[in-house]
Amino acid sequence: MAQKGNGLKAFIKESYGSPEELAKILDLGVVMLFYLEEDTFSRREVQSVAEALKGIGEWLRE
Secondary structure, eight states: OHHHHHHHHHHHHHHHSSHHHHHHHHHHHHHHHHHOOTTTSOHHHHHHHHHHHHHHHHHHHO
16 A cells, blocks of 8 residues: 555656645645536636546556
8 A cells, every 4th residue: 555655656746746636636626516617717717626636546446
């Protein structure tokens, strides 16, 4: 389990720079789920959240 934790730390650092940056993206994703309407968020913002969730899902499947 410790090895997987180290892998998550490396994934976060490589992909987002810091846990805080990933947390911001995930927080935005939660807000999007409540308020997603046309023209509320940019396509890139939605894609960033989707990429973060996909990356975490892939990591969890390793």
